[in-house]
Structures are given as structure tokens and as C-alpha cells.
Amino acid sequence: DIQMTQSPSSLSASVGDRVTITCRASQRISNYLNWYQHKPGNAPNLLIYAASSLQSGVPSRFSGSGSGTDFTLTISSLQPEDFATYYCQQSYGAPLSFGGGTKVEIK
């Protein structure tokens, strides 16, 4: 099974900050990596698929990069509505698996 490790588990940032979250897979997964945003009381929302493709309707301040085992989600300028928990997820093979999440909080 493929294990996904995210870091950090939480971070504090201010509006306008550039934020970077990393995700590491326990084996090579090519670009089968997705990122989700999850706000309390809501369903998770797909932000990035195939490591770097922006899902339709997602603001361009979100971007993803990486391939193989190491991946990054970047928010170029943090907005108030971006405070949430972010998860990476591998879709390379079953069982699908998520990272532990990164909670982005207001500084």
C-alpha cells in the first residue's frame, strides 16, 4: 500500500502570504496526485489533479507541482477563504490513500 506523508501538519499564516504544503509518497506514483481543500461542515473540494492541473473553477492562486514521490501545493497569496485543511491523495493504485492533512490557520 502507498503511504502519503504531508508536512507540515499545521501552519499559521497571514492574508497575502505565500503558502507551501508538501506531500511525499512512499513509492513512485508518477503524477497520480490530487489536492483537496476541506472546510468544516463542507465536503472536500478538488483543487488540483494530476499533480499540476487546476480543477475548473479553482482560483489561479492555487498551483501544484511534482512527480514521482515529492509534490507541492502552493497558494501564491493567501485569502481569507483559504483557511482550511488541505489533503493530498494518490490515485496511482488501490487502495487509494490520503495524506494526514495540513491545517492552515490565521496568524
Next chain:
Amino acid sequence: QVQLQESGPGLVKPSQTLSLTCTVSGGSISSGAYYWSWIRQPAGKGLEWIGRIYISGYTNYNPFLKSRVTISVDTSKNQFSLKLNSVTAADTAVYYCTRGGSSGLEGMDVWGQGTTVTVSS
């Protein structure tokens, strides 16, 4: 626009079977372009993938639940379902149904709103 809606009991007794249904609206569940999946989130914890089904009936399950879980599809009702046997308090969670792209590269782009299931006597 495709929407998913979970339904089922919010309270299940220990040792009994948790049964949830996901109704697909705005599109056909029979499209071969997708798989249909269940995910859960225990309170205060992260997302756990339970399993998925393709329209062919092919399924994958998470090994940590495999012996207790069954996912099925009913194309006549445009629904898919989850059954989890022998539940314990550890199965208390918010359960989501989702749609994922069958190539694996598209991610899970449609989610239900989630339904809370509590296991308690």
C-alpha cells in the same frame, strides 16, 4: 451538473450493519468514465478511503475494512451503496460518496455533502 446525495440511518447499534446509499442526479451512473467511491472522516481525524466500484461491478476495498465492507451499484435507480458489517464505535464518522475519473488522473471531482453515522447502543 452531477450531484451526489448520501442517505441512510444516522445511528447504528454496535455489531449491526451500517447501510448507506448514494443517489446520483444530473447524470448517469452508467458512464464508464467514472468510478464511484466511499470515503469517511472520523471526528478530529483525516480522510479514509473505504473503497470504490466501477460500472462493470469491479470493486476495490481498503484492506483495513475489506472483510466487513461491500459496495454495490444499482443502475436502474442511479445509486450505489455501502454496507459495513459488525460495526463498532470506531466506525463513527462522516461518510461521503464521491465520483472519480476512471483513468485515475482526474481525482474525485464530485462529492456528496456527507452524512454522519454514529455507532452507539
